[in-house]
Amino acid sequence: MKVAVLKGGRSLEREVSLRSASNVEAALRRLGHTVLPVDADQRLVKILREERPDVAFVAMHGKGGEDGTVQELLEILEIPYTGSGVLACQRSMDKAITKAIFENAGIRTPAWFAFSEDAFRELGAADTMGDIMERLGMPLVVKPVRQGSALGISVIKDPAHLPQALLSALSYDDRVMLEAFVAGRELSVSVLGTDDPRALPVVEAVPQSDFYDFESRYTPGATELRAPAPIPDDVAAEASALALNCYRAIGCRGFGRIDMMLDPDGALWVLELNAIPGMTDTSLLPAAARAADMDFDEFVERALALADLGG
C-alpha cells in the first residue's frame, strides 16, 4: 500500500511529531509499504491530490494535526486515515470539553474550571481566583486547555504563584484550565480498536524529577516506564475498563491513550485522552504495545488496518 505519513506541521510539538513519524515510517517500510513522508504545510493538499496515497498515517501532535484540522481535509480528499475522526480529535484536543464529556459519562476526573484569555482581559475573571482556589484547594494544576507534551503546565502550592502560572499557560493557548491536583502514580492506558477496542497493558511513568514534564518525557533515561505497571490486578482491570469508557465516550477509533492518576487511596482519576499519542522512542504507547507482546511494527500494521473515513 502507498501510505502518506503526515508529520511535523507548525505545532509546538513539531519535533515530537517528527520523532514519532520517523519510527512509523521505518515500521511501514519494514512492513513492505510504499511510504510518502509529508511535512504538513501549505502544499499538503496539493501533494495528497497528486500522489493519491491509499491511506494516511497521521503522526502529528498538537494543533493542526491532533485537533481535527488535518482530518477534515482528509475527509474532503476521501483518503482514509489512522486514528480518530474529526469530532473525537476536536473533543480530545480540548481538555475542557474532554472533561465535560467524562463527567457526563460518570467518569471521575479532578474538579476544574476553564477560562479564556479574553475573560481575564475583558471580564475581570481574575476576581474569581479566590473562590476557585477555595473550591479546588492547593496544590493546583494550571494548564493550557489545548496543548500537549506538558508544555505550559505548572503545579502551584502557593496562591501567590497563580498569576505567573496563568501567564505561562496562556502563552501556549488562549484558554487555561485550573484543576485540582491529584497526588499519586502516573498511569496511562493505550487502547487499540474501533468496533471492539481493547486496552493494552497499563504503563506507569516514574520520572526522576518530581514532575512528568517535557524533559522527562523525551530524554532517554529521564523517566522509567514500567510496563505492565506493578499494580494489583483488580486496579489494572479497573484502569482498563475506565480507559475503554473514556475511549467510547469521546468516540475514538483506531487507537488512543488515556492518562490517569492512581491516588494513595486506590482511586483512579482520568486526566485526559490523547487522540494521537506520542510514538517516539521514549513514549508510553510503544511501551504498552511491547508489554502486550506486540512489536511496534505490528502496532503500526493494526493501526493502518483500522484507518477509515467519517466519524
Added chain:
Amino acid sequence: METVKGAVTGNRLGPPDPERYERRFASRAAGIRSSAMRDMMSLTERPDIISLATGFPDTASFPAEVFDDVWAAIARDHRASSLQYGPTEGLAELRERICEIMAYGGAEAHPDDIIVTAGGQQAIDLSVRTFTNPGDVVLAEGPTYPGAVPSLTTYEARVVHVPIDEDGMLVDQAEAEIDRLTAEGTPPKLIYTIPTFHNPGGVTMSLERRRRLIELARERELLIIEDNPYGYVRFEGDPLPTLWELDGGEGWVLHLSTFSKILAPGLRVGWVAAPGQVLRKMNLSKQAADLGTATMTQRFVVEYLKRTDWREHVQRLNTIYRSRRDALLGALDAEFPAEASWTRPAGGLFVWATLPDYIDTAELLARAIERQKVAFVPGEAAFLDGRGRHSMRLNFSGAPEDVLVEGIQRIGQAIEQTMELRRALGGSE
C-alpha cells in the same frame, strides 16, 4: 544518469526496540537532554515566520565576479591538490594569510602557531576537548555563546557563569568566583570569553578589564580561550587589542577566530592560534575528528585573499550591518516597553534585550511563534544554569531593514499582550 532503484526511498533503519541504543549511549551523549525550547527553535525555520533567531551573515553581497575568478583559478592551478587530502594543521599558505589577518588587528602570530579548523565552532570544540575532563570548571560569561553550550556539555564541563555589563565580563566577579571555587577545592581550569562584540551580549570588554583578565590568568595560572569571530565586524569606534596581543606571547591565551564573518560561513574555515605544545594535542584531536579541514575551501580562501583586499569586503558587510543594526535599534526604541532594556552594540551581529522579570522569554516565544509568527532566541539558551529567562537574543545581520522592523513590531505586540494580560491577572483591585 541511471537512477539506482530505491536510492531515495531506501529503508531508514530504526529497530523496534529503542532500548538497544539507549543502554549503549555514552554518558556524554546521554547527557544531552531534550528541551522544549530547543524543539521550538526548529519552528523558526518555517517560511511564514520572521526569524531574528539565526545569526546568518549576509552572503548575497559577495561579489559574483570574484567568486567566478576564484573557482576558475582553483580549476586551472590547483585541481589535483584541492581534491587531495591536506595537512591536518591546514595549508601553509593559508596559515600565513591568517597571520597577516591577525597582524592587521595587532596580534602577532607565527604560521606554526596556527591550526586551521572547520569553522570557529570546531575551534571551540577542539579547545574544550583538549583541556576539559568531566567535572572540570570552566568560567564563561553569562550569557555565553549558545553554540558553545553543546561542546561544554558534551565534554561534561561544569560551567560557572560570570555576569557582564556594557564593558563586558565583570572581571572582579570572575576573580571572586575563582577564589570561591578554589576554596571549595574545584579551581577553574579555563576561562571561555568572547571579549569583542559578544554573542549574544552585544558588548565589548574594556581595555582595563582585558588587562586585568590577563593578569588574573597569570596570577592564578588559568588558560583563557579567547573566541574572536566578530573582531573585524566593527561599525564604529577604535579597535581594542585582543587578549592574545595583551598576553604578549606568554602562552596564557588561545585565540579562536573564523572566516565566517569576514568572508562567508559556508566555507567552514576557522582557526586556533595557540602555543606549540597545545597545538600538538589539538592536532591529534583534529586528526581524530576529520584528518583536516576541507582542502577545497581552504584553497578558496587562499585564492580569494590573493585576488582581493579582504578588508574591502568586510567594509561592505559592515556598512550593510550598521544600517540593519540602526533599523533594529530604532524599532526597539519605538516598539519595546519602557521596562525593557537592551544593548547597543558597536559591532557584531546581535542585540541582547532584557524584559521585566515576570516575562519568561521561552513562553513569550511560544506565544510569538503561534500568534505573531516571529522568532528570537530565548535567553536561557545562553546559560547552562537555567538563568537568562527574561532575556532574548536578536540578530540583525540576516534580514533587510524592513523585515527587522516588522519582526520587532511583532515581538513588541507579543510583549504588550503579555503585559496587558499580567495586569488583568492581578484582578480589579
